[in-house]
Amino acid sequence: MADNTEKPGKGKPTRTQAGATSPATALPEGSILSAGALMPGAVGGALALGADVSGELAELAPSFGDILASIGRGVADSQTALDRGLVDTATTLSQSNITVVTDVVQELNDDGLPVPSATQLVTQNVSLINFVRPTAHQWSHVALRMDMTVGAVDNERGISVNSKTKSARATNVGLFFGFLGIGVSSFKEKSTFRSEESDFESNWAEGRVLMDALLQPRNVDGFDPPAEVSIGPQIFMALGSVQETLNSGVVTARSTDIVITVRKANGAVNPTVTIDVDPGPFDLSFATADGFTGNTTNAAGQCRITLSRNIPSPLFQRRVRGTVTATLGQIERSTTVSL
Numbered sequence: 166m167a168d169n170t171e172k173p174g175k176g177k178p179t180r181t182q183a184g185a186t187s188p189a190t191a192l193p194e195g196s197i198l199s200a201g202a203l204m205p206g207a208v209g210g211a212l213a214l215g216a217d218v219s220g221e222l223a224e225l226a227p228s229f230g231d232i233l234a235s236i237g238r239g240v241a242d243s244q245t246a247l248d249r250g251l252v253d254t255a256t257t258l259s260q261s262n263i264t265v266v267t268d269v270v271q272e273l274n275d276d277g278l279p280v281p282s283a284t285q286l287v288t289q290n291v292s293l294i295n296f297v298r299p300t301a302h303q304w305s306h307v308a309l310r311m312d313m314t315v316g317a318v319d320n321e322r323g324i325s326v327n328s329k330t331k332s333a334r335a336t337n338v339g340l341f342f343g344f345l346g347i348g349v350s351s352f353k354e355k356s357t358f359r360s361e362e363s364d365f366e367s368n369w370a371e372g373r374v375l376m377d378a379l380l381q382p383r384n385v386d387g388f389d390p391p392a393e394v395s396i397g398p399q400i401f402m403a404l405g406s407v408q409e410t411l412n413s414g415v416v417t418a419r420s421t422d423i424v425i426t427v428r429k430a431n432g433a434v435n436p437t438v439t440i441d442v443d444p445g446p447f448d449l450s451f452a453t454a455d456g457f458t459g460n461t462t463n464a465a466g467q468c469r470i471t472l473s474r475n476i477p478s479p480l481f482q483r484r485v486r487g488t489v490t491a492t493l494g495q496i497e498r499s500t501t502v503s504l
Contacts, residue, residue, distance in 0.1 A: 190501055195469075208419035217459070232309070240307050240378075244303065244304055247302050247303070249300075251301050255294060255299055255350040259294045261293040262290050262291065263291065263293055263296075264289070264291065265306075265320045266287065266288050268287035269284065269287070271284050271285075289417065289466070299371050300382050301382065302382055303380070303381070303383040305380070306377070307376070307377070308378075309376050310374070311373070311374045311375075312372060312375075313371075313372040314371050314372070330356075334459070338361070389446075397494075397495075398429055398438070398496055399428050399430075399496070400426070400433050400440075400491050400496055401426040401428070402425055402426075402491060403426070403474070404422075405421050405422040405423065406421065407419055407420070407421045407503075407504060408421065415479055416476055416482050417476050418473060418474065419476070419484075419504040420473035420504070421502060421504065422471050422472075423471075424468075424469050425462075425498075427440065427462050434464070434465055435462060436465070436467045438461065438463050438493060439461055439493075440461070440492070440493055442460070442470055442491050442492075443492070444489055445487030445488050445489050445502070447474050447489070447504060448472060448473045448475075450470065450471045450473070451469070451470055452470070455469075472504065473504070474504040484504060486501060487503075488501055488502075
C-alpha cells in the first residue's frame with residue numbers, strides 16, 4: 166500500500182510581532198527564544214542603552230558654585246568678626262585700670278637692716294592693656310575640593326514569537342480496489358504565541374566636599390612706644406683732664422674732676438638743689454672749697470665731683486672705663502669716664 170502522507174513544508178515563513186520575516190521553525194511549546202530574539206525599537210537584538218546623565222549634571226553643577234560662594238562669604242564674615250572682637254577686647258583692656266607697684270623704697274638702719282615701718286611703696290594707676298595684649302588671628306589658608314559622581318543605567322529587553330504549524334495525513338485501505346475500501350483522513354494545526362518584555366532603569370548622584378582651613382595668629386606691628394619729653398631742669402656735665410699720681414715713676418692712681426651744672430627749664434641757674442651721683446667703678450668725692458657746697462648746687466647752680474681710682478700694682482695700670490650718672494629727681498645725665 167502506498168502511504169500518501171503530506172509532510173509539513175519546510176521553509177514556510179513565520180512572522181514575529183515586529184514584522185521581520187525569518188525561516189519557519191516549529192518551536193515546541195514552552196521553548197525560549199534568546200540570542201536571536203528581536204526587541205521592540207532595537208535592531209538585531211542589541212541592548213537599548215539610551216541613558217543620558219547630562220540633565221543630572223546640569224542640575225548638580227551649580228551646587229559646587231553655591232558651596233564655594235557660601236564658604237567664601239563665611240570666611241569673610243568670620244574674619245570680620247575676629248577683627249571686631251580684637252578691637253572690642255583692646256578697647257575693654259585699655260579702659261580697665263589697675264594699680265601696680267613700680268618701686269619699693271626701703272630704709273635701712275645703722276646696722277644695714279631694713280626698717281619695716283619706713284618702707285614705702287610707690288604705686289601707679291595704669292591701663293591693663295600694658296600687661297595683657299590681645300592676639301590678632303586670621304584665616305591664612307582655606308582650600309575647598311568637591312568630588313561629584315553622576316551615573317545612569319538604562320536596560321530594555323523584549324521578545325515576541327508567533328509560530329504556527331500544520332500537518333495532514335490520508336490513508337486508504339481496500340479489500341478490492343475500486344469496489345470496497347476504507348479511507349482515513351486527519352488534519353492537525355498548532356499555534357504558539359510567546360511574549361516577554363523587561364525594563365530596567367537606574368540613576369544616581371553622589372558628591373563629597375572637603376575643606377582645609379588654617380586659623381593662626383596674624384603678624385601685626387605693635388604701636389611704637391610714645392616718645393617721652395621732659396620739660397624741667399637740665400643737667401650738664403663737663404669733664405676735666407685725667408691726673409696721674411706717680412711713685413718712683415710708677416702710676417699708683419688716676420683722678421679727674423667733673424663740674425655738674427644744673428639749670429632751670431627757662432635756662433636760669435638752679436641753686437640749692439641736691440644732686441645724686443652714681444660713680445660707677447670709681448671712688449667719689451664732692452668738693453666743698455672754692456665756692457662749692459658738696460652735693461648741693463652753689464649760687465651758680467654747680468657742684469664739683471672728683472673721681473679717682475687707685476692702682477695697687479703695675480699689673481692694673483690699664484685704664485678702666487665706667488659710666489657716671491648724675492640725678493636730680495627724674496632728670497638724669499650720664500657720661501663715660503676712663504681712668
